[in-house]
Amino acid sequence: MPRFFFHVRCRSETLSYDDLGVDFPDAVTAHNEALRAARDLDGVFVTWDRNPHDCTIEDENAAGELVFSVSFGAIFTGHAKPFDPHV
Numbered sequence: 001m002p003r004f005f006f007h008v009r010c011r012s013e014t015l016s017y018d019d020l021g022v023d024f025p026d027a028v029t030a031h032n033e034a035l036r037a038a039r040d041l042d043g044v045f046v047t048w049d050r051n052p053h054d055c056t057i058e059d060e061n062a063a064g065e066l067v068f069s070v071s072f073g074a075i076f077t078g079h080a081k082p083f084d085p086h087v
Contacts, residue, residue, distance in 0.1 A: 001023040003023050004024055004030040004067065005018040005019070005020075007057070007058045009055065015050070028083050028085065031082075031083035053072070054073075056071050068083055
């Protein structure tokens with residue numbers, strides 16, 4: 001099962017770096033779980049003194065390649081697009 005690593009970045013500054021990763025059957029499942037988990041972080045940005053619209057959740061595979069990147073602003077407003085592995 002592939003491993004995915006989720007990082008939180010704000011304007012190129014890494015706020016949270018995932019060095020453990022999580023196993024998911026595919027990138028679509030990883031994307032859906034990332035969106036679900038990210039919704040729980042809404043209040044965290046206040047404690048970080050960050051605007052969530054300036055921040056993204058980025059997913060890398062085990063090879064360190066970017067699989068997808070989603071703006072927290074899009075997630076919190078419900079405008080995050082479904083993951084399309086062919087784009």
